[in-house]
Amino acid sequence: MARYIPNTEEQQKDMLHRVGVSSIQELFADIPESIQLKEDLNIPSALSELELGRHIRSMAASNASADKYAYFLGAGIYDHFIPTVVNHLVSRQEFLTSYTPYQPEVSQGTLQTIFEYQTMICELTGMDVSNASMYDGASAMAEAAFMAGASTKRSEVLVARSVHPESRKVLKSYAPYQHLTVKEVGFKNGSIDMEDLNKQISSNTAAVIVQSPNFFGVLENLAAIGEAAKNAGAVFIVATDLMALALLEPPAVYGADVVIGDGQPIGNAMNFGGPGFGFFAVTKKYMRKMPGRIVGQTLDRKGNTAYVLTLQAREQHIRREKATSNICSNHNLNIVMAAIYMSLMGKEGLCEVANACLQKAAYTKKLLTENGTFKSAFDAPFFREFVVTPEEAPVSINKRLYKEGIIGGYDLSKDYPELKNSWLVAVTEKRTKEEIHRFAKIARGDKA
Numbered sequence: 001m002a003r004y005i006p007n008t009e010e011q012q013k014d015m016l017h018r019v020g021v022s023s024i025q026e027l028f029a030d031i032p033e034s035i036q037l038k039e040d041l042n043i044p045s046a047l048s049e050l051e052l053g054r055h056i057r058s059m060a061a062s063n064a065s066a067d068k069y070a071y072f073l074g075a076g077i078y079d080h081f082i083p084t085v086v087n088h089l090v091s092r093q094e095f096l097t098s099y100t101p102y103q104p105e106v107s108q109g110t111l112q113t114i115f116e117y118q119t120m121i122c123e124l125t126g127m128d129v130s131n132a133s134m135y136d137g138a139s140a141m142a143e144a145a146f147m148a149g150a151s152t153k154r155s156e157v158l159v160a161r162s163v164h165p166e167s168r169k170v171l172k173s174y175a176p177y178q179h180l181t182v183k184e185v186g187f188k189n190g191s192i193d194m195e196d197l198n199k200q201i202s203s204n205t206a207a208v209i210v211q212s213p214n215f216f217g218v219l220e221n222l223a224a225i226g227e228a229a230k231n232a233g234a235v236f237i238v239a240t241d242l243m244a245l246a247l248l249e250p251p252a253v254y255g256a257d258v259v260i261g262d263g264q265p266i267g268n269a270m271n272f273g274g275p276g277f278g279f280f281a282v283t284k285k286y287m288r289k290m291p292g293r294i295v296g297q298t299l300d301r302k303g304n305t306a307y308v309l310t311l312q313a314r315e316q317h318i319r320r321e322k323a324t325s326n327i328c329s330n331h332n333l334n335i336v337m338a339a340i341y342m343s344l345m346g347k348e349g350l351c352e353v354a355n356a357c358l359q360k361a362a363y364t365k366k367l368l369t370e371n372g373t374f375k376s377a378f379d380a381p382f383f384r385e386f387v388v389t390p391e392e393a394p395v396s397i398n399k400r401l402y403k404e405g406i407i408g409g410y411d412l413s414k415d416y417p418e419l420k421n422s423w424l425v426a427v428t429e430k431r432t433k434e435e436i437h438r439f440a441k442i443a444r445g446d447k448a
Contacts, residue, residue, distance in 0.1 A: 064407065066270065070435040072364075072401075074385045074426025075215070075410040076137075076164055077273055078265045080243070080353070081430050086267050086340045095336050110332065111307035115295040117339040124245040125259040126252025127281035131292030133330040134278030137262030138170035141209065141239060143280065143291045144258045145171055146178045148207035148235035151289055156181050156204045160192040162214035163239060165415040171209075180206070190218035190378030190387065192225060201232045208232075211239040211261075212251075216412075216424065217361070217385030218378055222254035230255055235286075242266045242279065242338075244383045246350035247358065258282050267341025268334055277331035277338065287311065292330060356429035357384040360436065364427045367440035374444070377422050385426045387412065387419070390443070394423040397443050404442050406435075 007015075012024075021027060028036065047055060071079040090096065094109050105111070114132045121130035134140040145157045157175065159168055161184045168184070175182045183200060186193040192210055201208065208229040212220035222238060229236040237258045238251040243265045251259045264276030282290050288311070296310030345353065365386045368374040377387035390397060398408035409425035416422070427436065 064402070066407070068405065069402075070406045070431065070439060072409055072425050072427060072431070072439055073407050074217075074428075075424055076166065076262065076264075077270050077276075078243075078384070078426060078428055079270060079430055080265050080428050082267055082269060082337075082341065083344055085344060086337055089340050090333065090337050096333065105306075105308060108307055111295050111309070113336050113339055114293075114330075114332070115297055115307050116343070117335045118295060120339065120342045121242075121279050121281050124242055124250065125240070125256075125279075125281045126250030127256070127259050128284045129287045129290065129294060130279065130281040131290055131294060131330070132332070133263070133335045134260075134280050134292065135331060136274065136276055136278045137164070137239060137260065138167040138278070140260040140262075140278030140280045141167045141237070142171050142174040144235075144237045144260050145175065145180060145182075145207055145209065147258070147286060147289050147291070148237065149178060149180050151286065152206045152233065152235060154204050154206035154234075155179055156183060156202070157207045157209065158183050158185050158197065158200055158205055158234075159209040160185050160187065160197075160211065160214070160220075161416075162187045162190065162192055162216060162218065162220070163209060163211040164215045167211075167239065190214070190216045190380045190382075191220050194221070194224055194228070197225065197228055201228060201234065203232065205229075205232050205234040207235040207237050209237045209239065213241055213244050213383040213385065216378060216387050217382040217426075219248070219381045219383060222251060222256070226255035241383070243350070243354050243357065246347070246354040247383075252283075257286060263334070263338050267337040267339075275331055275334060277334035353429050354383075357427065360429065360431055361386055361425075361427040364425065364431075364436050364440065367436065368425075368443060371444065374423075377419065384428065385424060387422050387424050389422050392445075393421060397423070400445070401439065401442055404438070406439055406442065408439075408443070 016022065016024065066079045095113070118130040118132065122128065134143060141163075148157065149155060157171070157180055159171060159182060161168075172182050185200060186196045191214065197208070208225060210220050210222070210225050212222055214220055226236045235257045236255055237260065238254075238256040240251055240259060240261045242261065242263055259279075259281045261279055262276050263279045264270070268276050280290065280292065287294070293309055294311040295307055298306055298308055300306040342350065361382065361384050365376065365388065368388050369376055374388040374390050377389050394409065394411040394413075398411070401408040409423045412419045412422040412424050
């Protein structure tokens, strides 16, 4: 919001004169008078800058933020520590104002940051090629399904119910317009039901989509799922978490053709649920079918390092009806933040953060379940997030925690009716031992 508008009355008159009108009202001449507002709005009179600042701060104070509350809510958006230098560097105008490079080679700085980002994504996922990012993990999943359908000339997509519910909704919303049918595969013990997968997969299956760690935080058996997909000639699409990949084998090891996901945990704040960014990486086989753009490194005629758009798939700004994708933008600011974060942390730093999440989540689950107040919903390996079933409704527990300055977990019954009273709890490296013990004590309802 602009705090100061420097236009003088004389300057306003000059601007109106230059556009050929005598008053601001004339700018609205094309709007019928019958629908123009003739009276003043019923709003309070203007405040001074000092008064307005106080008013806004008093309103903001009523919000519950992760700065003031211990945060144990995940479900796709995670409260990780972001070093100050990330925001400091990304606030430089060459980063803050960067956008999709339509005239790319004049934007060497933008191209280099994309190149560095793509390189790190490939290192983490084990894929050959990464694009410059997508809007979010959900749209990346939909685009991956479209690519699979176009590549295989098949019309059916199988997606695990253990995949994020919102991503599945986006996939189902997009699919009919690409003549794709989406079918869901059930889960057992928190991970995909292999029996159900083998029953549903067929010669018409274009893709098998699975998430690991999945929405429950459980690690899927990618080797078995990948084998089933390959045997059916389907594209194997793995949604994953970049933070988890600091510890886990990359999906490429298990034969993934496409690796996607939401990159918010890497260097991006929760931002009230967005924006974040979607990452999208593939093997060389699908390089020319992948949406978006790829930046490459080369030498100019003087022998200096230069960056270019190595490959840009046909998109909506070229010929819409022939487009590989109608998404022709990327979340550049967000991927710059991710690239800065990954560069700062390095391999060892990322491993330390991921390991802290793993250990603290396991410790929190142990505290919740040790006296029987909570039961473990799934007996399966997990990362950062786990599901427990309490004796009382999660909504009651969350209200009790909130009164004590703690944001509780996610009530899974909203998306999974069969998981009634199940509570999804996330624990990041930011949570202290004191916060974890206090959380467990209040959640269990222990008496003082």
